[in-house]
Amino acid sequence: MVNLAFSATRLITYEDCPFMFYKRVIKKEENGQTLPLALGSATHLAIELILKGVSKYDAVVKAFREYEIDELKIKDIMDLVDNAPYQQFMRAAIEIEKKFRLPLDETGEYEVTGVIDVADTKGYFLADWKTNRKVYTPTDTRQLALYAWALGEMQGKREILATLYFLRFYKQQRQSHLFTYWEMQEARIWALKLTKEINKKNQLIKMFEGTPYEESTLKANFPAKPSNRCSHCPFSVECFGMFSDFS
Ligand code: SF4
Known part of the structure; x- marks a missing residue:
């Protein structure tokens, strides 16, 4: 049987609540788009298009049409895009929305997937746009460390500067961290352990x-x-029915 590969976000969901992970990721039982998801996806797409040379207005409208649901407003996407310092990346040598799928050890049995919002083509830095309401540091979760490890693997780098940009905040909120080789390896080992564990259980x-x-x-x-x-x-509903013994 081919092993399933997960992104850092999915692995964090597993740590947060294994049952939610099973329903959402393994069984894919989540229906429909929610406003936070639609707004996040549309904002990411709009910034991606802008960095590829599309005008801001056209990019936002295209992103709105792509993820349009009842409660989504163009203005909300525009506000988040306006808080993104995309100008600083416009003349930089970067890859936008860089996808990866990499083996987590030399056996190649288990892999990890992901998408890096902005990746320096030489592998010195990466950036990740955040549309959630909470500010946190790059080391509060393993997501950014795992992205740094992935970029380091692809570009042969042992240190990566990674920055989170929180777009909900008018005054630009960003949090950076220079990930060391050992921090990146620690993230890889974390992902390998969880990916093995989930596949075994599945x-x-x-x-x-x-x-x-x-x-x-x-x-x-x-x-x-x-x-x-x-x-x-x-x-x-299903969860409370199934695990009615928890308080
Ligand atoms: S309702 Fe159940 S599945 Fe959902 S987050 Fe809570 S414990 Fe997890």
Whole structure:
């Protein structure tokens, strides 16, 4: 069986709540677009188009049409785009929305995927646009360290300067960190451990599919982890029914 590969964001979802990860990532049971997702995707697309030479107005309109849902407004996308310091990258030698899929060790058995918003073609720096409401540092999660590792792998670099740009904030909010070789390796090892663990658990669930042990195997391997995320979780009804013993 071919092993599944995940992005850093998906692996963080697994750490946050294994049951949510199972429903969202393995079973792909999430339906429809939410406003935060549509706004985030549209903003990323608009900035990508601008960096590729499209005018700001055309880029925002195109991005709006691409992700249009009822509550999404052009002005909201424009406000976030205006907070992005894209001008500083316009004449730089960069790759935009750089996709990667890389083996996590020399066996090549497990891989990680991802998309780096802005990657220096020489591999010295990367940037990531954030449209969420909370500011945090690049080392608060493993996402940026894993991006840095991926860029380092692709460009043969042992140190990468990575910056998060928080576009919800009028006065530009950014957080940078120079990732060392060891920090990047630590992120790779974290991703490898979780990817192995998830694939093993998923194979176990497949073995018991259609048997009386299917639900108990799922509950044991992808348990619910209640938190403040539950209030806007699309799987809450099923989750509370299945894990009714948690408080
Ligand atoms: S309701 Fe809470 S515990 Fe259940 S899947 Fe969603 S986030 Fe996880």
